[in-house]
Amino acid sequence: MIKVSAPVNQNLVLEIESFLFESAPSPWSIVLNRKTKVLLLEGIFKSKQDSQEKIQHLNESLSKNLNQIKIEKLDECWKEAYKNHFKTWSYKGINFIPEWERLNNANHLGDSCVYIDPGMAFGTGNHETTRLCIELLTDLYYQQAIPKNSFLDVGCGSGILSIFAQILGFRTITGIDNDECAIANAKSNASINFKSPKINFSKKNISSIDSNLYNCVVANIQSDVLMTYCTKFTRALQKRGNLILSGILDYEVEVVHKTFQKQLRTDHLEAEMYTRKKSDWCALLIKLL
Ligand SMILES: C[S@@+](CC[C@H](N)C(=O)[O-])C[C@H]1O[C@@H](n2cnc3c(N)ncnc32)[C@H](O)[C@@H]1O
Secondary structure: OOOEEEOOOOHHHHHHHHHHOOOOOOOEEEEOOOOOOEEEEEEOOOOOOHHHHHHHHHHOOOOOOOOOOEEOOOOOOHHHHHHHHHEEEEEOOEEEHHHHHHHHHHHOOOOOEEEOOOOOOOOOOOHHHHHHHHHHHHHHOOOOOOOOOEEEEEEOOOOHHHHHHHOOOOEEEEEEOOOOOHHHHHHHHHHHOOOOOEEEEEOOOOHOOOOOEEEEEEEOOOOOHHOHHHHHHHHHEEEEEEEEEEEEHHHHHHHHHHHHHHHHHOOOEEEEEEEEEEEEEEEEEEEEE
16 A cells, blocks of 8 residues: 655645645545644545546646655554544534444433444535534434434435434435445434434435435535536425535535525525535535425
């Protein structure tokens, strides 16, 4: 295994974050070196050739090339390295805990907890886009604003949002992703959270979503994908359904908003639309009336 690291210039952070999100699940992550306070881009690769191809792909996607790139051979400890980047976090009494920290979090006994081992899948909740989904879902739950029959998690990654939906009490939960590894990881996470998981995870593309089935649809995927499939998303909802769209950079939110507004008009659907922002990311909540 090969580890690649390079210091990240502050001006490039936003571009790199956007690249990582769009290519999720990605072998790269941005890490803060606590001693030196330097931000590093780190990636783990199968071979030197693989690492060089990925560096080239990244450089072609950025406005400036990375420099001071360090390439080193790793021993087997790399498999555990991602664990340093996922920390326990909570929102309104619900705790999101790395699976390997379960025993150290006994003080959460009795609280609602979601345990996640993301492996190579996206979705610890440490990313703003996932947190926006969790916050919007939690707030809808406390406002008693969602009928809890059917939930669809589009691009489920680690399965974090589907697992959360089971904790909120949805009766039927479907999680889809076009990445087989994400589905395997989501199933494994469901089984470490529940004796009887009610979630149906399957490898599917957005194009296969059926119409008029769901009270709540959540999709944390980049904006161009959300807009390409806007018909699928708005038509997936039942009457008075809620659609949460995340993964939208703040400069993209206007065009995503307009695209969905136009689609709702075409479908003769009336809706209220709200935007929530967290650092450089936004989520849209669409509530059918
Ligand atoms: C940013 S991750 C979100 C993971 C998790 N839902 C979360 O909120 O943390 C986006 C996921 O969408 C999946 N994805 C991307 N395009 C897709 C498509 N066309 N159909 C199904 N899944 C897709 C990716 O494989 C990835 O797991």
